[in-house]
Amino acid sequence: MAVNHTDLFPPSAMQAIDAAAIANGLCGRGLMERAGAAVAAAALRHWPEMKRALVLCGPGNNGGDGHVAARHLSAAGVKVERFGLAAKAGSDAAWALGRFPGAVADLALCRPEAGDLVIDALFGAGLDRALEGDVAVLIERVNAAAVPVLAVDLPSGVSGRTGRPTGPCFTAERTVTFAAQKPGHVLLPGRALCGAVEVADIGFPARMLTAPAPVSINHPALYLPHLRGPDAAAHKYSRGHLVVFSGPLISGGAARMAAEAGLKAGAGLVSLATPPAAVMAQAAHVTAVMQRSIDGLETLEGWLDDRRLAAFILGPGFGADATSAARARAYAAAVASAGRRLVLDADGLSAFTGHGETLHAIGAAIPLVLTPHEGEFRRLFAPLAEDKTLSKIERAQAAAARGAAIVVYKGADTVIAAPDGRAAVNVDAPAWLATAGSGDVLAGLIGALLVQGMPAFEAACAGVAMHAAAARRHGPGLTAEDLIAAVRPLPLTAA
Ligand SMILES: NC(=O)C1=CN([C@@H]2O[C@H](COP(=O)(O)OP(=O)(O)OC[C@H]3O[C@@H](n4cnc5c(N)ncnc54)[C@H](O)[C@@H]3O)[C@@H](O)[C@H]2O)[C@H](O)CC1
C-alpha cells in the first residue's frame, strides 16, 4: 500500500493504473471502498461540528466514492442527505449505492444551509466537458451559500490535467485525492480551487505507482544528488566564476541584484560585465562583486579566453531597444561559441522574439536556461502560449523542446521543463515573492548553481526552490534586497 508524494499523474495515467491494478487482481470495489472511507474520515476530522453532510454523487466512480463516504458518515451518526445522478447499472458506483440504499434526491432540490458540509463527488478524473444544466446551477448555489466544500479527487469542473475549469466549478476548502496528485492539484487556478489537498492511500502497491512521465513536484531529491559542495581544498575559482552582463547607467540595479544573489548562493566569484558608461555607477555600489568593462563583442571574445568564466547571465536591465537586443543576441552567441553556460532572462529573452532558430542553435550548443514570466513566454513562444488545450506543464515542455533549453516558466506555479520531457512544478512560493527584482535574484541563484557544476535542469529546480525558501524565511513585506539577504546555500534548512 502506498502513496506517491512527488510524481504527478494526469487523470488518464491514473485511470490506466486503476485498470491495470484491477487486471492484476486488485478489487476495484475495494479501491472505491477505501477512497470513500478516506473522504468520510477527512470530513469528520475537519468538520466535526457539521450539522448535515450534503453528499453530491455523480454517475461515475467519483459518485461511487461519494456513496461510500455517505455510508460511513451515516454510520458515524452524521445526518446525511444525498443528491445526484443515477449510476450506470452494474457499475462499481451502482454497487456502492446498493450498499447504502436510500433516497438520492434530484440535484435541483439541494439547498445548502449554514452548518452544512457539501461533499462534492460529482465528477473527478472522468470530467471531459463543461458542466451545465442542473449541476451548473447547483454549483452557483453552493458557491453563493458560502458553505464549506470537501471535494472528492478534484472539485467538479476542474480539469485534473490542466488545473483549469472547463466551465462552472466548485471552490473547495479541502480535497481528498487518491494515491498521488494530478497536475490539476498543483497548477493554478486548480491549486487554489482545491484548497488543502490530502492524498489518501487506497491500496495500490508502490510498484504500480510509477509515473508515466518524469513530471513531479519540485522537490529536493531532484537536485540534491547533483550538489557538489565545496571540499576542504576548495578555492574561489574552483567554486566557479559567474558573469552577469550589466545594462546601461539607468538600469544597472537589476544585474547587480543577480550578481549579489549569485555570490550569496555559492558562486566563488561574480563579475559584472559592464558597458564603459556604467562602470563608475556600478563601482559606487558593489564591493565583493567585481567588474569588467566590456565595450563590445571583441572585448567580450577576448575575455572569454579566460576558461575560468563558467556561466553567464544575460538580460536583467540589459536594455530592450533594437540596438541592445542585437547586442544581446551577439553576446549570447559569443558565450555559446565559447562553450559556456548561459541564463537568459528579461531583456535577454525579449531579444530573441522572432529569432527562435538562433535561440535553438544556442541551446543545442550549450547548457541554456530561459526564465520567462508569462509576458515573456507569450512573446517568445507565441503560438504555444495561445494554445488553450495545453496545460502549463505541457507548454513549458514544448517550449523547452523548441528552445533546446531548460525553461523556467515563472509564476505562482513556476514550471521547470527540459527538452527531454522532464518537468517539475514548484508549489511552495509565497505570494509576497512577486516583487520588483525578484526575477533578477532567481537568475542569479540559477547562475550560481551552474558555475558550481550542477546540470542545467537540476540547477533551475534548485534555484527556484532556494528562491521560494528565501522568501518564506523572510516573510511578507519582502523586497528583492531582503530576498538576497535571506538566501541560504543548499541543502536548504527549514525555512
Ligand atoms: N485510481 C483511483 O484514483 C481511483 C479513483 N476512483 C474514483 O473514480 C473517479 C473516476 O471515475 P470515472 O468513472 O472514470 O469518472 P467520473 O466519475 O469523474 O465521471 C465519469 C462520468 O461522467 C460523465 N461526464 C464527464 N464530464 C461530464 C460533464 N461535464 N457533464 C456531464 N457528464 C460528464 C462521463 O461521460 C462519465 O459517464 C476518480 O475521480 C475517483 O474519484 C475510484 O473510486 C477508486 C480508484
Ligand SMILES: [K+]
Ligand atoms: K469531485
